[in-house]
Ligand SMILES: CCCCCCCC/C=C\CCCCCCCC(=O)N[C@@H](Cc1ccc(O)cc1)C(=O)O
């Protein structure tokens with residue numbers, strides 16, 4: 355009699371555990387389905403108003419010419435050495451080069467061109483329908499310094515071709531966008547294209563020195579004229595392919611915000627004296643201890659509280675389990691994911707306000723007790739922090755009244771631009787990317803560095819930072835580093851991207867998603 359009882363008991367146990375497993379699996383699947391955004395539904399399926407775009411077919415002769423022009427641009431060393439020192443001869447040379455390289459842009463009756471602050475350029479391309487709010491494409495002329503002896507495979511201003519890549523300072527940052535925009539406009543004008551929606555092109559000459567002369571004066575000119583923009587597109591984010599571990603396939607990250615920034619000077623002053631009678635603590639020692647405290651106590655993880663949350667929610671479906679599940683449920687797992695992401699410098703930048711000690715100066719002679727020790731700290735502010743919170747944190751962490759703390763400059767994180775179905779700029783950029791690269795995942799991203807576009811925030815509520823530059827493993831280090839390069843194919847893709855983007859902007863409004871559409 356005992357056997358059937360055991361059998362029934364076993365049967366019940368198996369049934370209950372199967373039910374529990376099934377329920378858990380269903381819950382998991384539901385959680386993944388409900389919380390993971392399917393980023394490719396919506397507008398992709400909607401009908402776009404206008405589909406008779408001119409397509410750009412580049413023949414071999416044009417290919418050689420456009421590459422020659424690009425190389426010539428890279429060969430002009432438009433270096434910003436510091437906030438106050440730049441190669442003005444090269445900037446002048448760049449001006450003459452642009453006029454020669456893009457004759458149609460500079461002669462078309464549709465294009466108004468002006469020099470701003472001597473070396474920056476502002477183009478206004480007239481639209482046939484003045485009611486359509488114009489947009490602005492930004493890029494910058496200047497580049498950061500580069501020394502061949504740092505380990506370049508080719509001289510940084512030679513634009514040498516190696517294995518179908520063009521090597522040189524500025525190939526990614528930012529002459530590919532600058533030349534891509536103007537080349538696209540040149541081709542459109544040659545093909546007789548007259549845009550419906552007017553637009554501006556702004557080329558700053560000192561972005562690498564914070565844009566105080568170039569971008570800020572372009573903003574001044576545009577403000578004086580009462581210009582309002584529907585959106586702005588600048589450098590910043592890119593297509594990442596194999597850069598984010600675990601992500602299946604490439605993703606285009608469109609920057610919808612950028613981190614804030616603070617430059618803080620720490621200094622300690624003491625009476626100088628003979629090194630044979632040192633005080634118990636020197637200015638260098640006190641400052642070094644303060645700096646060490648800042649390095650040992652990073653600002654808290656804020657992963658999940660800022661705009662980076664959207665990036666991971668959009669990308670979740672492209673990860674395998676368990677990451678897919680974790681990213682789809684950030685309400686629960688953001689502290690866990692934050693801990694994983696903070697392990698690498700690139701992903702740590704998305705998790706918190708970062709602290710970088712960038713300069714340290716003290717002492718004049720080996721046998722003199724130094725009177726002054728100074729350090730500069732550069733902080734990049736997470737979108738859930740404010741500049742004031744960062745300053746308070748530094749004060750508390752340094753915790754030593756002998757250390758003077760001065761804010762040299764700083765600003766809050768930039769506002770978060772729209773990226774929903776009704777967001778004109780975001781959807782136009784997304785459509786343009788997906789038409790060219792249908793298998794990409796497009797997601798909103800955060801720009802961890804700063805761009806000229808931040809100076810334009812009063813002119814447009816939507817600012818995007820993106821160009822379809824492909825970053826593969828190891829490429830992120832080329833940015834401001836050695837062996838900066840772009841493939842010839844990728845440069846051509848940039849031209850096609852801007853060529854199509856300008857035409858895609860000519861729609862009156864976005865296709866109707868569900869409800870009403872923003873007036874533009
Ligand atoms: C989840 C992981 C996603 C990884 C995506 C990475 C793709 C892009 C990789 C690198 C791009 C990061 C740089 C963005 C553009 C920054 C441009 C720049 O360098 N700006 C300067 C401006 C500046 C500020 C202060 C100065 O004294 C001079 C110049 C900057 O330092 O921010």
Ligand SMILES: [Zn+2]
Pocket residue numbers: 494527528561589
């Ligand atoms: Zn740049």
Ligand SMILES: [Zn+2]
Pocket residue numbers: 498527562834
């Ligand atoms: Zn740069």
